[in-house]
Amino acid sequence: MATTGTTNKSSTAKKSASSSSKTKSAAKKSSTPVARGNDAVAVLKRDHREVERLFKQYEQAKEDDARKQEIFQQIALELKVHTQVEEEIFYPESREFVKEQDTVNEAEVEHQSAKDLIAQLEGMQPSDDYYDAKVKVLQEMVEHHVEEEEKEYFPECQKSEMDTKAVGERILARKEELMGRMGGGSRAMH
Ligand SMILES: [Fe+2]
Ligand SMILES: [Fe+2]
Numbered sequence: 001m002a003t004t005g006t007t008n009k010s011s012t013a014k015k016s017a018s019s020s021s022k023t024k025s026a027a028k029k030s031s032t033p034v035a036r037g038n039d040a041v042a043v044l045k046r047d048h049r050e051v052e053r054l055f056k057q058y059e060q061a062k063e064d065d066a067r068k069q070e071i072f073q074q075i076a077l078e079l080k081v082h083t084q085v086e087e088e089i090f091y092p093e094s095r096e097f098v099k100e101q102d103t104v105n106e107a108e109v110e111h112q113s114a115k116d117l118i119a120q121l122e123g124m125q126p127s128d129d130y131y132d133a134k135v136k137v138l139q140e141m142v143e144h145h146v147e148e149e150e151k152e153y154f155p156e157c158q159k160s161e162m163d164t165k166a167v168g169e170r171i172l173a174r175k176e177e178l179m180g181r182m183g184g185g186s187r188a189m190h
Contacts, residue, residue, distance in 0.1 A: 040090055040168035041154045043175075047082045048146045051075060055139045065126040072126070072135060076118050079142070081178045083111045085171045093167050094153075097160035103153050110145045114138060 034049055035042035054075045061067040091104050098104060117138045124131050157164060 038165070038168045038172055040093075040164040040171055041158055043168045043171050044082070044086065044090065044154070045150065047078065048150070051078050051082070051142060052146075054078065055135075055142070058135060058139075068126040068131075068135075072121060075135075075138075076122065077179075077183055079114060079118060080182060081175055083115065084178060085174050087111060089167060089171050089174060094157045094162055097162040098153065098156050103156070107145065107149065107153065110141065114141055114145070117141070 035045040054071055058068060058071045058075065061071060087108065091107065095101070095104050117134055121131065121134050121138070124134070126132075
Protein backbone atom coordinates (compact mmCIF):
# COMPACT_ATOMS: atom_id res chain seq x y z
CA MET A 1 0.00 0.00 0.00
CA ALA A 2 3.01 2.32 0.15
CA THR A 3 2.74 5.23 -2.23
CA THR A 4 6.40 5.90 -2.72
CA GLY A 5 6.32 5.92 -6.51
CA THR A 6 5.73 9.60 -6.97
CA THR A 7 5.52 11.07 -10.41
CA ASN A 8 8.02 13.82 -10.92
CA LYS A 9 5.55 16.52 -11.74
CA SER A 10 7.86 19.10 -10.34
CA SER A 11 11.57 18.55 -10.07
CA THR A 12 11.89 21.30 -7.49
CA ALA A 13 9.62 19.39 -5.14
CA LYS A 14 12.37 16.87 -4.55
CA LYS A 15 14.74 19.44 -3.11
CA SER A 16 12.27 20.72 -0.57
CA ALA A 17 10.80 17.36 0.33
CA SER A 18 11.51 17.76 4.03
CA SER A 19 9.70 21.05 4.32
CA SER A 20 6.71 20.18 2.17
CA SER A 21 6.11 16.56 3.03
CA LYS A 22 2.55 17.24 4.20
CA THR A 23 1.33 19.24 1.27
CA LYS A 24 0.35 16.29 -0.87
CA SER A 25 -2.02 14.50 1.47
CA ALA A 26 -4.96 15.68 -0.61
CA ALA A 27 -3.57 13.76 -3.57
CA LYS A 28 -4.22 10.44 -1.86
CA LYS A 29 -6.21 8.26 -4.23
CA SER A 30 -7.76 4.84 -4.16
CA SER A 31 -6.44 2.53 -6.87
CA THR A 32 -9.73 2.65 -8.75
CA PRO A 33 -11.28 6.05 -9.32
CA VAL A 34 -14.92 6.45 -8.37
CA ALA A 35 -17.07 6.50 -11.49
CA ARG A 36 -19.30 9.54 -11.75
CA GLY A 37 -22.68 9.93 -13.37
CA ASN A 38 -25.81 7.85 -13.57
CA ASP A 39 -24.83 5.60 -16.43
CA ALA A 40 -25.59 1.99 -15.43
CA VAL A 41 -21.92 1.01 -15.36
CA ALA A 42 -20.99 4.02 -13.23
CA VAL A 43 -23.79 3.27 -10.76
CA LEU A 44 -22.81 -0.40 -10.46
CA LYS A 45 -19.11 0.42 -10.12
CA ARG A 46 -19.86 2.80 -7.26
CA ASP A 47 -21.61 -0.08 -5.48
CA HIS A 48 -18.54 -2.25 -6.05
CA ARG A 49 -16.25 0.38 -4.51
CA GLU A 50 -18.58 0.73 -1.51
CA VAL A 51 -18.55 -3.01 -0.84
CA GLU A 52 -14.75 -3.12 -1.17
CA ARG A 53 -14.53 -0.29 1.37
CA LEU A 54 -16.76 -2.21 3.79
CA PHE A 55 -14.72 -5.41 3.46
CA LYS A 56 -11.60 -3.39 4.32
CA GLN A 57 -13.36 -2.00 7.38
CA TYR A 58 -14.23 -5.54 8.38
CA GLU A 59 -10.57 -6.54 8.17
CA GLN A 60 -9.65 -3.60 10.38
CA ALA A 61 -12.25 -4.51 13.01
CA LYS A 62 -10.22 -7.62 13.84
CA GLU A 63 -11.18 -8.45 17.45
CA ASP A 64 -14.29 -6.31 17.80
CA ASP A 65 -17.21 -8.70 17.35
CA ALA A 66 -19.94 -6.08 17.66
CA ARG A 67 -18.28 -3.93 15.01
CA LYS A 68 -17.73 -6.95 12.77
CA GLN A 69 -21.39 -7.86 12.94
CA GLU A 70 -22.43 -4.30 12.18
CA ILE A 71 -20.12 -4.12 9.16
CA PHE A 72 -21.20 -7.53 7.91
CA GLN A 73 -24.83 -6.40 8.05
CA GLN A 74 -23.94 -3.42 5.88
CA ILE A 75 -22.07 -5.67 3.45
CA ALA A 76 -25.06 -8.02 3.29
CA LEU A 77 -27.48 -5.17 2.62
CA GLU A 78 -25.28 -3.65 -0.08
CA LEU A 79 -24.78 -7.00 -1.78
CA LYS A 80 -28.45 -7.97 -1.64
CA VAL A 81 -29.59 -4.71 -3.19
CA HIS A 82 -26.79 -4.72 -5.75
CA THR A 83 -27.33 -8.32 -6.87
CA GLN A 84 -31.06 -7.75 -7.07
CA VAL A 85 -30.82 -4.69 -9.33
CA GLU A 86 -28.34 -6.48 -11.54
CA GLU A 87 -30.55 -9.55 -11.78
CA GLU A 88 -33.77 -7.61 -12.28
CA ILE A 89 -32.48 -4.90 -14.58
CA PHE A 90 -28.88 -4.93 -15.78
CA TYR A 91 -28.43 -8.60 -16.62
CA PRO A 92 -31.69 -9.03 -18.57
CA GLU A 93 -31.26 -5.67 -20.33
CA SER A 94 -27.69 -6.45 -21.36
CA ARG A 95 -28.18 -10.07 -22.38
CA GLU A 96 -28.92 -9.32 -26.01
CA PHE A 97 -25.78 -7.16 -26.28
CA VAL A 98 -23.22 -9.75 -25.10
CA LYS A 99 -21.85 -12.45 -27.39
CA GLU A 100 -21.38 -15.25 -24.89
CA GLN A 101 -24.51 -15.92 -22.87
CA ASP A 102 -22.29 -17.66 -20.33
CA THR A 103 -20.99 -14.24 -19.34
CA VAL A 104 -24.43 -13.49 -17.88
CA ASN A 105 -25.14 -17.05 -16.76
CA GLU A 106 -21.91 -17.29 -14.79
CA ALA A 107 -22.55 -13.92 -13.17
CA GLU A 108 -25.95 -15.17 -12.00
CA VAL A 109 -24.46 -18.36 -10.59
CA GLU A 110 -21.79 -16.36 -8.76
CA HIS A 111 -24.52 -14.19 -7.25
CA GLN A 112 -26.25 -17.29 -5.95
CA SER A 113 -23.05 -18.55 -4.32
CA ALA A 114 -22.56 -15.19 -2.62
CA LYS A 115 -26.16 -15.18 -1.41
CA ASP A 116 -25.79 -18.70 0.00
CA LEU A 117 -22.75 -17.62 1.98
CA ILE A 118 -24.51 -14.47 3.20
CA ALA A 119 -27.45 -16.58 4.40
CA GLN A 120 -25.06 -18.85 6.33
CA LEU A 121 -23.35 -15.86 7.94
CA GLU A 122 -26.69 -14.36 8.92
CA GLY A 123 -27.33 -17.42 11.05
CA MET A 124 -23.97 -17.10 12.81
CA GLN A 125 -22.22 -14.91 15.36
CA PRO A 126 -18.81 -13.30 14.79
CA SER A 127 -17.46 -15.36 17.68
CA ASP A 128 -18.34 -18.60 15.87
CA ASP A 129 -15.66 -20.75 14.29
CA TYR A 130 -15.50 -20.13 10.55
CA TYR A 131 -17.27 -16.74 10.71
CA ASP A 132 -14.14 -14.85 9.66
CA ALA A 133 -13.29 -17.57 7.14
CA LYS A 134 -16.71 -17.28 5.53
CA VAL A 135 -16.52 -13.49 5.37
CA LYS A 136 -13.07 -13.82 3.77
CA VAL A 137 -14.30 -16.29 1.17
CA LEU A 138 -17.29 -14.03 0.46
CA GLN A 139 -14.89 -11.13 -0.06
CA GLU A 140 -12.74 -13.16 -2.44
CA MET A 141 -15.76 -14.37 -4.38
CA VAL A 142 -17.09 -10.83 -4.69
CA GLU A 143 -13.69 -9.49 -5.77
CA HIS A 144 -13.42 -12.13 -8.47
CA HIS A 145 -16.96 -11.44 -9.65
CA VAL A 146 -16.44 -7.67 -9.69
CA GLU A 147 -13.26 -8.05 -11.69
CA GLU A 148 -15.03 -10.09 -14.36
CA GLU A 149 -17.87 -7.60 -14.53
CA GLU A 150 -15.59 -4.59 -14.78
CA LYS A 151 -12.97 -6.04 -17.12
CA GLU A 152 -15.15 -8.05 -19.48
CA TYR A 153 -18.90 -7.85 -19.06
CA PHE A 154 -19.37 -4.09 -18.57
CA PRO A 155 -16.91 -2.98 -21.28
CA GLU A 156 -18.68 -5.26 -23.75
CA CYS A 157 -21.99 -3.57 -22.90
CA GLN A 158 -20.46 -0.12 -23.16
CA LYS A 159 -19.16 -0.86 -26.64
CA SER A 160 -22.58 -2.08 -27.73
CA GLU A 161 -25.78 -0.24 -28.58
CA MET A 162 -27.14 -0.81 -25.10
CA ASP A 163 -28.76 2.30 -23.61
CA THR A 164 -26.72 2.28 -20.41
CA LYS A 165 -28.00 5.74 -19.44
CA ALA A 166 -31.64 4.71 -19.39
CA VAL A 167 -30.80 1.45 -17.62
CA GLY A 168 -28.79 3.41 -15.05
CA GLU A 169 -31.77 5.60 -14.21
CA ARG A 170 -33.92 2.52 -13.64
CA ILE A 171 -31.23 0.94 -11.47
CA LEU A 172 -30.96 4.05 -9.31
CA ALA A 173 -34.71 4.25 -8.79
CA ARG A 174 -34.92 0.57 -7.90
CA LYS A 175 -31.94 0.81 -5.56
CA GLU A 176 -33.59 3.64 -3.69
CA GLU A 177 -36.75 1.61 -3.30
CA LEU A 178 -34.93 -1.54 -2.14
CA MET A 179 -32.61 0.31 0.26
CA GLY A 180 -35.64 1.90 1.87
CA ARG A 181 -37.33 -1.45 2.23
CA MET A 182 -34.42 -3.74 3.12
CA GLY A 183 -32.41 -1.21 5.06
CA GLY A 184 -35.35 -0.61 7.37
CA GLY A 185 -34.31 3.00 7.68
CA SER A 186 -31.26 2.01 9.72
CA ARG A 187 -28.86 3.30 7.18
CA ALA A 188 -28.91 6.29 4.89
CA MET A 189 -28.75 5.70 1.16
CA HIS A 190 -25.80 6.90 -0.75
FE1 LIG B 1 -22.83 -8.96 -10.26
FE1 LIG C 1 -21.84 -5.97 -9.80
